[in-house]
Amino acid sequence: MTVATDAPARRRLPSVGGTVxxxxxxxxxxxxxxxxxxxxxxxxxxxxxxxxxxxSMGMPQYWxxxxxxxxxxGHTIVDFVPxxxxxxxxxxxxxGRRGTADxxxxxxxxxxxxxxxxxxxxxxxxxxxxxxxxxxxxxLYAHQGVRGEPPWWWVAVGAAAILxxxxxxxxxxxxxxxxxTAPLAAFGALVAMAMSSQIGFSxxxxxxxxxxxxxxxxxxxxxxxxxxxxxxxxxxxIMFLAGIAVAALGVLGLPAAAGGPRLRRAAAVATLAGLAAxxxxxxxxxxxxxxxxxxxxxxLHDAANDRPIAATPDCAGTGFRVCLNPxxxxxxxxxxxxxxxxxxxxAGLPGAPVRAAQTPAxxxxxxxxxxxAMTISGHPPVLGMPLGALGLPGAFGWTDGMTAGQLRLLFAxxxxxxxxxxxxxxxxxxxAVLLQGAGLPIAMQPNLLGSVGLPSWAPATGxxxxxxxxxxxxxxxxxxxxxxxxxxxxxxxxLGAHLAALRAGQLTLAQxx
Amino acid sequence: xxxxxxxxxxxxxxxxxxARLGPAWLRLAWLYLVxxxxxxxxxxxxxxxxxxxxxxxxxxxxxxxxxAQMMFPLVxxxxxxxxxxxxTYGPFGEPERATGRWLPYLRLGAAVALTxxxxxxxxxxxxxxxxxGGFATMARNVAxxxxxxxxxxxxxxxxxxxxxxxxxxxxxxxxxxxxxxxxWIWPARPPADRGxxxxxxLVFAAGLALITVRGVRESARDRTT
Numbered sequence: 023m024t025v026a027t028d029a030p031a032r033r034r035l036p037s038v039g040g041t042v043x044x045x046x047x048x049x050x051x052x053x054x055x056x057x058x059x060x061x062x063x064x065x066x067x068x069x070x071x072x073x074x075x076x077x078s079m080g081m082p083q084y085w086x087x088x089x090x091x092x093x094x095x096g097h098t099i100v101d102f103v104p105x106x107x108x109x110x111x112x113x114x115x116x117x118g119r120r121g122t123a124d125x126x127x128x129x130x131x132x133x134x135x136x137x138x139x140x141x142x143x144x145x146x147x148x149x150x151x152x153x154x155x156x157x158x159x160x161x162l163y164a165h166q167g168v169r170g171e172p173p174w175w176w177v178a179v180g181a182a183a184i185l186x187x188x189x190x191x192x193x194x195x196x197x198x199x200x201x202x203t204a205p206l207a208a209f210g211a212l213v214a215m216a217m218s219s220q221i222g223f224s225x226x227x228x229x230x231x232x233x234x235x236x237x238x239x240x241x242x243x244x245x246x247x248x249x250x251x252x253x254x255x256x257x258x259x260i261m262f263l264a265g266i267a268v269a270a271l272g273v274l275g276l277p278a279a280a281g282g283p284r285l286r287r288a289a290a291v292a293t294l295a296g297l298a299a300x301x302x303x304x305x306x307x308x309x310x311x312x313x314x315x316x317x318x319x320x321x322l323h324d325a326a327n328d329r330p331i332a333a334t335p336d337c338a339g340t341g342f343r344v345c346l347n348p349x350x351x352x353x354x355x356x357x358x359x360x361x362x363x364x365x366x367x368x369a370g371l372p373g374a375p376v377r378a379a380q381t382p383a384x385x386x387x388x389x390x391x392x393x394x395a396m397t398i399s400g401h402p403p404v405l406g407m408p409l410g411a412l413g414l415p416g417a418f419g420w421t422d423g424m425t426a427g428q429l430r431l432l433f434a435x436x437x438x439x440x441x442x443x444x445x446x447x448x449x450x451x452x453x454a455v456l457l458q459g460a461g462l463p464i465a466m467q468p469n470l471l472g473s474v475g476l477p478s479w480a481p482a483t484g485x486x487x488x489x490x491x492x493x494x495x496x497x498x499x500x501x502x503x504x505x506x507x508x509x510x511x512x513x514x515x516x517l518g519a520h521l522a523a524l525r526a527g528q529l530t531l532a533q534x535x
Numbered sequence: 536x537x538x539x540x541x542x543x544x545x546x547x548x549x550x551x552x553x554a555r556l557g558p559a560w561l562r563l564a565w566l567y568l569v570x571x572x573x574x575x576x577x578x579x580x581x582x583x584x585x586x587x588x589x590x591x592x593x594x595x596x597x598x599x600x601x602x603a604q605m606m607f608p609l610v611x612x613x614x615x616x617x618x619x620x621x622x623t624y625g626p627f628g629e630p631e632r633a634t635g636r637w638l639p640y641l642r643l644g645a646a647v648a649l650t651x652x653x654x655x656x657x658x659x660x661x662x663x664x665x666x667x668g669g670f671a672t673m674a675r676n677v678a679x680x681x682x683x684x685x686x687x688x689x690x691x692x693x694x695x696x697x698x699x700x701x702x703x704x705x706x707x708x709x710x711x712x713x714x715x716x717x718x719w720i721w722p723a724r725p726p727a728d729r730g731x732x733x734x735x736x737l738v739f740a741a742g743l744a745l746i747t748v749r750g751v752r753e754s755a756r757d758r759t760t
Contacts (some may be wrong), residue, residue: 061695065702073709100708104701112694201572201624202579205617205697212613212704213586216606220595223603 046139049131053143059109063151066105070155074098075162082416084349085170086243088163093176094241096183096234098156100215103187106148108208110191113144118199123279132281134289137274141192145185152184153177169349171246171331175256182263183234187211189267193274226387231255231317232262232307239387240317243410247349248382249330252316254323255307262303269296314384330382343377350380350409357409360426363460364433370514372521373398374437375405383410393428393476396436405433413475420475427470430460431480439525444479447498448529452517454494454502464502468492501531508535567641571622577652579618584656587611591664601723602711604667609704609722611660612676615653616700620684622649623751624693632750643747650681650739672726679721679735680704685742693751 074092081087092098114137117123126133156177163172191207215235222236230236245251274280275289310317315328335345336354342365344358361378368374375398383394394411398404413420413428434456438449445453458464469492471480505513516535523529568574589595590607622645625631632638654674666673680700687699707722709715715723718730725731 069705077713201621205621208701209614212610216610
């Protein structure tokens with residue numbers, strides 16, 4: 023027996039820990055190259071431009087208004103998810119369509135791991151392209167000088183929705199491979215979006231807030247301008263959508279062919295964890311309550327987000343100063359000009375405001391604020407204007423003339439002390455007289471009161487809208503015409519003497535001169 | 536081993552003249568339809584009709600303008616067109632094209648029959664409630680979107696043909712929401728609009744003609760992705 027001392031020493035094999043990530047990266051690279059998603063990106067880009075970007079260009083240059091349609095109502099998601107779900111189902115059904123599913127069970131890697139690599143490539147293409155498209159759109163907005171802060175949290179919700187759709191579509195494709203799987207997955211995504219809109223439009227609170235296209239009470243001015251975007255609801259939605267994604271991918275690891283017992287146990291845990299996260303998201307959304315700056319979820323709320331955004335207001339006007347948040351500076355001249363006729367009417371009267379200052383708009387339960395009243399408070403009196411809750415020229419089809427009329431109406435309504443209600447008949451009559459003095463004839467006032475965007479008290483006393491002529495008749499308008507017929511000096515003197523009683527609601531129509 | 540007896544018919548086989556008669560033609564059509572999964576497609580179209588019935592019966596219409604009111608009918612119409620487009624994919628490729636001289640007629644017949652079945656299924660589904668625009672609008676939309684799907688099948692291949700009707704749905708919803716009125720987006724036009732009907736049926740005719748003459752594209756993506 024001899025000892026082969028000159029035999030070459032066996033080279034040590036590289037550690038497994040180093041090769042696994044390398045192999046996984048190589049597999050992912052292959053899947054990225056052979057993915058079907060890039061083929062559809064030009065089509066999605068065209069739809070994204072047509073459906074998400076193009077309609078937003080008609081809105082004023084505020085982030086919250088520019089992105090209301092595409093982020094608040096989720097049209098960036100709608101543009102992506104049918105295609106992502108369909109392509110993911112197509113990629114997921116690949117082994118089944120080729121009849122190689124059984125062959126792959128004998129491969130070096132567990133089938134679940136290979137499926138996850140295919141899904142990861144699809145998700146990287148889908149989420150990556152979503153972020154690029156949204157990034158380009160936001161860059162264009164920024165280049166156009168859109169003011170405020172972008173709704174970053176809602177971008178994250180969109181990315182999570184794309185991720186969830188890709189996971190669900192992939193799971194459906196892997197479990198039910200067929201030529202119809204991809205179109206049915208895309209169709210399912212369309213139905214899901216339609217249902218989300220259908221339920222979302224009719225539910226202003228509760229679990230339905232989890233739906234990604236529900237904008238009720240969660241996407242309104244002055245978010246991103248006078249106060250920060252609240253992240254509470256976006257976090258709950260991300261939990262829900264990420265949970266769905268994890269659960270769908272976990273289901274793929276449950277069959278016996280997916281891998282070894284340990285892997286299948288991990289898949290079961292992932293499925294349960296995903297379902298728990300999705301359920302927790304729904305439960306959290308159910309606890310949301312409407313705060314002044316958006317939907318607040320107590321378990322997720324950070325009080326630091328309630329602090330207003332510090333800013334030095336921009337002011338204009340001589341004598342009567344109008345001060346607005348710097349993000350609203352483009353409205354300054356319009357608002358100053360709109361208020362000026364009413365300022366002249368009330369000048370010298372007791373309680374007449376010496377300046378006007380913008381106040382933060384308070385969130386309402388529906389889509390967009392329903393209009394909020396102006397207030398007069400302080401010593402000296404200051405007119406508070408929740409401009410974010412009012413119509414802005416260019417937004418939703420409002421014109422300069424319409425918004426100027428609404429601003430004058432709200433000023434006069436606050437001045438007569440009617441507050442948040444319709445006011446007494448005498449207050450309504452004096453309001454009509456002040457508006458007539460400010461250039462809005464009594465005959466036109468029912469239509470103004472019926473216009474969209476005003477507080478609920480306005481349509482209660484007005485007509486059906488600005489386009490349907492409604493006669494200004496009845497005891498209120500008769501009294502208003504009687505008072506308006508008085509000489510200006512006499513009318514001014516009477517107002518000076520009776521304003522306190524008028525604001526206290528102690529005057530009747532018969533007591534008007 | 537010899538080849539003797541090869542020319543003899545197998546016991547029980549039909550004689551050559553009999554094979555050329557009606558049953559053979561029907562059998563060919565049936566085999567073609569089965570290879571395109573037409574029975575499954577018919578079941579799916581029936582399901583879409585049922586979904587439309589449920590949506591109309593339970594008032595799933597979204598509150599709002601025309602885009603919201605048309606949302607569910609358009610979804611089912613786009614779904615039907617996507618299903619029909621998916622049936623255009625053939626699994627046999629070159630051998631079938633080289634040997635099947637009746638193939639163009641089979642493609643035409645299958646597309647027309649499935650479109651008629653889709654319109655019928657959705658017409659039955661529309662009995663669940665008031666269908667926005669009525670039967671004529673639904674038939675116009677289904678035909679037009681099926682045409683889009685068939686054209687997509689010619690360009691992208693049968694497996695990705697569903698993207699056409701789905702993309703058209705997004706386009707139509709955006710047009711309805713933003714008041715665009717080009718006749719090429721026919722769902723956004725009134726039911727009696729002649730231009731929209733011409734455009735929709737023109738697209739359908741173009742899809743039928745091209746699918747008959749050229750067939751679907753045999754895409755390498757069908758095999759590599």
